[in-house]
Structures are given as structure tokens and as C-alpha cells.
Amino acid sequence: MERYEPLKIEEKWQKIWEETSAFKAEELKNRPKMMLAEMFPYPSGAGLHVGHVRNFTIVDVLTRFYHQQGLNVLRPFGYDTFGLPAENYAIKTGTAPQEVTKTNIANFRKQAKRLGYAIDWSREINTSDPEYYRWTQWCFLQLYKKGLAYQKESYQWWCPVDQTVLANEQVENGKCWRCGHEVEKKKMKQWFFKITEYADELLDEIDSLEWPEKIKTMQKNWIGRSVGAEIDFMITNSRKIKVFTTRPDTILGATFLVVAPEYPELESLVNDDTREEVLAYKAAALKKSEIERQENKEKTGVFTGSYAINPATKAKIPIYVADYVLAGYGTGAIMAVPAMDDRDREFAEKFNLPIVETELVDRDLYGTPKVTYRMRDWLISRQRYWGCPIPIAYDKEGNPHPIPEDQLPVLIPEVDDYKPDNSGRSALAKAKDWLKVTINGEEMTRETDTLDGYACSSWYLWRYASPHDNKAAWDPEAIKYWEPVDYYCGGDHAVAHLLYVRFWCKFFADEGYLPFREPIKRLLYNGYINAPDGKKMSKSKGNVIDPLDVINDGYGADTLRTYEMFIGPYDQDAAWDTRSVGGVYRFLNRCWNLVFAKPSPEDKNIVIRNKTIKKVTSDIHRYNFNTAVAALMEYVNELYKTGATNEDLVILAKLLKPFAPHLASEMLERLNATDEWPTWDDKYLIADTVEIIVQVNGKLRAKISVVPEDLEDESKILSLALTNDKITKYTENGIKKSIFVKKAKLLNLVV
């Protein structure tokens, strides 16, 4: 008997798959298609971690399952390569991000191949490849043409020491992540995508998606649609304040107004007595970090000096400025109804403002109906070097002009120093020659902002259909065949990325570029894998499990893959258990050894064989990968007891292949069989004898064995039960009634 040597077997099959381009997909119009993808990874220097392996293996199990079922399957792969780690590394070491990215991709590719994934490697994409981001820029220009990419002044986090804009995630406890200095808010002109234009459709179509309810709810909350009204409160005959409220019917109780510190016309509300205090309050509020605002919900505010007329009561009510009102929502101004609203009451009590109990009035009496969303437009400007340049240039007056499509891509220029310059612009501003561009004979200066990385990942699923197309972002025919994506799997980005791809899909459908309005049919949202101690894996805690170590320790990729599918329900978090890895290895070893055992002379396993085919097939359909593996273990345990026929082993190898493809391929080769997915026949699922559960008052008291036909004969089963010596002692005084459930093979006697 040969020993099970996973590393040897895996090397052999990976070589075969590589040399035969085994998973290369082509459009075959007469065959049903299946497209699957994981959320493409950011190729970090650390290589694959066990979380990637779980994510990719889920996709691989489904990919191979549908391959074996005879569908025309596409499972591509790519890399999301723009981002902070490569840029930080560049700032620190001077190494070009392009170089680091290249190295990391090579490592990721090698590791993904080492795991035996059924990837069509001819379709690899990389978002920082000019051939890719050329089309990201094209996408931007389409949005720009329709007014959905626009510039707006907005308040951004600003570090006065580093002289740069910071993203929310770069502000830690109100301080700059690089220098530790306190940050402030600064008004700056930034680019936005107008996602709010699609708010209604994004909300309405959520219910039609085969996505986890959790994600759907998060997206609904994120969009946050509120139905209310806008009401004008007059300050003088010609000046007014517009407020938004969801409760226009409570207007009789509105005893003051509040505007946000960032309210644009705040200065027009002050007088000589209040000006100084109001402006000081505004300045302090702008400095407050998110953390401070969250921690301290004590109401603060200042009277502006102005009054407005409540249109319902005609009362003259004061106007305050307070940071509990948010500038970005509604009109940035509210009518305060302290009798109805807890926050308004708290404010009123602190500032001794009247609290008037109110009768309700007709909702439409004083305002105009208005729908508002919690979701804001998507801020896409990044003052960073390592991102996709925004294809815009400015004329001498500072007006933006799109770079003509035939001048794309706008390449990222080479620079010596990757730090942002002292005007808060990205390092692109240091490429003086690159900045100059001529459009229609006019000299212009290029935009130095780059795009948020989420823009690059908003369309990559469509690029997979024709990844090398140099005429278009995607080929309409290929898209029509392959997409939308049938299965998309990931464990992150519930609202950001997964909302942005839906937004772009709807936009490009409206423009006639896509024949569908939702890009992802089914979403699988997998859980995290934690360290053996139950905590998050992290370098600093020293509890990281490296998947490549597990493989190279001798367990092999098949054990790693199968273990991660067996670890628990795919959508729940799980803790790594090194000893259980050994259990899965033992299981695969037992599968292997069966091939060398003496074949059983008779076929004793028809029932369990058919049962196992049915169970594994339906478990994969329901994404219950852990119980599918358990069923295979049960099957193998049975084969050890009864002896296996050749047929038993062929079925085992076929069912095992999605999980442990190398071992299964080797078994199938030695058994001289194909990997075609097996089918079961329900007629074989009926055993020779059926066990009837006999309960007395709902408690199990006896089991009786009958032939299947007796299931139709209730009276026979009842008399068998009543004469059973385990039952008679309970039924001496007769029974009140009996309930027979044929489907459950159960008889309950009530005494």
C-alpha cells in the first residue's frame, strides 16, 4: 500500500491544471453558464491568511461542484491593488508602489495556485494596471458627462502640521495618524459621485436580492429614507429658514429653531451682541472630533440673536445654533418640538426654553412633502499618490474639463518623493511636467486628486467578462452571456462596496452599457476565522496561523481546504483549532487508504451511498459545507465497517472533489473514473426494515422494527406497540388515544 503523501499528489495535479489551462472559460452559447467570484483581495506583503482561504475555498467548492455538474463555469481572479499600505511603504522606503505591488501579486498568485483553486488564470486583473485604470477613468467620465460626478465645497479633516486632508479612518481619537497633532475641519472643494440620485431604486430593489437579510437591513439603514416635509419659518418679510421634519403635524409645539454650526447662512443670523460668541461656538464645534461628539452628548449651543415666526402659532421663536443638528442632513436646520422630541427637550431644559404640549395638525398644512435620505453623496477625492488619477484638467479660470477619452489613460507619473506636498495636494503635484496638458489647443493643469479605491472595485466584476478588451471597458456580448454574477462571496464591505457596485450597475444600465440592473444575484457573506484563543488574529498578539505553514507542515492544501469548510457554518465566525486539522487529515488519509483495501465482494452500501449523494448535493446547494463534509465522514466510517466496492469509492472521490480536489483527482485516476457529479435514485433510499419510534406521552419508550409496507398499516403498528413488553407496563389501564405520524415513523400513545 502506498502512503498518503499530499504534497506529492498536490504538486502533480497543480502542474496538470496549469499545463492544460484546465479552468479556462469560453462563451458557449448553447450551454448554461455559471459565474462565481470572491471579493478580490488586496495583495498585502504578508500573503494569504486563513480568512482568504475560507473565502476563496467557498467559491472553489461551488466552482468545482458546478463544473462537475456540467455547467459552463467562469471563476476569475484579480487584485485590488491601490491603497494605503503600498503608499505608506513608498513614503517610508522610497520604493515605487508599482514595484511592491508587482512582488505582492506574484506571491498571492503563487499561493492561490498552491491551494489548487479552479481559477481561469487567463482573466487575472489588477486595478493599478494602466490597461485597467484606463477604463476606471472612462467610467468616471461617463458619470461626469451625466452630472453624476461633480465638485462641491465640503468640510474635510485637515491636519495643520502635515498640511493634508485626512480620510475618516486616518483620524485616530481626534488626532492625525501620522504626526499625532489634533485635526480640524476645513472647507475644501472635493469630487463626489451622486449616489443619492439612485437612493430610491437602491432601496426598492434590495428586497428582490438573494442576499443575507443582515446585509439587506444594513443597506436599508444606510440609505435611511425618511418621509417628512420642508417648512419655511419667516425671519423678516423677505428672509426665511427652511427646516426639514418628519413630524410636520407637531408644528404647534415648535418653540425654537436650531441650525447646525456649518449652516451656510449662520453669519446672517447674528448681531453685534452675539457675533463673537456664535463664531467662537462654530469654530469650537468644527474642531470637535467625531469621537468627542460621540462621547459627549451633553447639549451645547448658543442663541444667534435672531427670531423666526412659527407659521402655525404666529409666535416669535428664537433661533439657536447647536452641534446636535447635523449640517449634512435635511436642510441643516430643524424646528425644535421639546414636548415630542427627547433631544429638543434636553436642549430646552438646559436653556430654559418653553416646552408646549401640542395638539396634532394636518401634516400638509404648513409645509411641502419632502423625502430625505441619511445616505450622502459619495466623496471620491483622495489626496494620495497611489490611486487612479481623476481624468480632469483645469483651465486658467479654474474651470474643470474632462480629459478626452482618446487621451486615456491618464498615467500615474513617476516621482521621487511620495509624500503629499505642503498645499495638501497629493504627490502627483510634484510631477511638474505631467501637470501640464493641452486640451483642444488650450493649456491646462491636471487634477492631482486620485479616486477612492472603491471606484476601482465598482466595476471589476464586468471587466472579468473581457479582461483584455482594449476597445471598451467590457464587451457587451460577453457581459450578456456571463453576467450578472451568480455567486459573490466575501466577508466585508456590507454597505460600501456592495452598495457602490449596485449604484454603478444602475447607472450603466441607464446608459445602455449593461443589460441588467443588479450586478450580483446571490451573495454569500462568510464569517471570520479567529485565533485558537477566540481573539482576532494579529501580528502583535502573535496568534496568527499562516495557511502556507499548515500546508507545508505536511497536511497539504486538501486538508486545509476541507478543514476550513468543516470548521462550522460558513457565515459564522469560527476559532481555529489546530487539533481538529489533524482530524480532517485523518479523514482524508482514510479515504486514500480505502483505494488500496481489498474490494468488497458484495454491494452492501447502496442505501448509504445514495443517501450520501443526496445529502452532499443538497448541502452544497444550501451552502452547508460543514455538514456535507460530515456526511462524507459518516460514509467513510461505514465503508470501513462493511467494506467498499469500486462503485463506493468512485462515488466517494466524486463527492470529495470540490473540497479536496487533488486527492479526489488522484483517486479517480486510479479508479479509472470521470469526475461527473453522481445522481441518486430515491428508490434506493428505502431500507429493508424501518424503525418505528414508540412514545408514551411524548417520551421514547421503545423502537419496533417493521417492513416498509407496514407503514401503511397503522392498526398493525398499534397492535405491535401495545404488545411490546417495554410498552405494556405503561398501558395497563388502556390508552386515551394514539397518534401515528408516517413521515416521522413515530407512534405516540397517550395514557
Place this chain on the structure above:
RNA sequence: GCCCGAGUGGCGGAAUUGGUAUACGCGUUCGACUUAAAAUCGAAUGGUGAAAACCAUAUGGGUUCAAGUCCCAUCUCGGGCACCA
């Protein structure tokens, strides 16, 4: 604070529709093989009990012939949102 989700052996977890609670794996114990160990194979394994039996799915009620599953309340943990008027 609000909105979800979840609490099952020593541990990870199973239980398609209300119908044998604890599948499968880990761990533990015993046995076989071995000079010995590892590996492998086999057996046992929720608790109490000699047994019969009784008690067990976070806690307390309820519905039902029958509840891990349905209903009501409470507790704990996890996730999301967090002054959105």
C-alpha cells in the same frame, strides 16, 4: 439608546416542515498491534444512578398528543447604527 442575530456535552458544532436531542469532528478512557512509543485499527463517552429510571438545548411561564424548534417575559453574548429631527 435603537435595529438585527445567537445562547445545545469538556470543546467546535448537528437536528430541511413541531416528531428518536447531542450527527460529524476534537478531547478523554479502554483495548488490539508493538520490545516500546508514534501512527493505525476497534470500542466507550450529556449528567445522576448498581439498575429501573429520572434530569438536561440560557432562565421563567405558555400553546400542543409532542417544543432546541412556535408564543410571552427576563438574562447573557455577538454584530450593525448611533444626536439623521
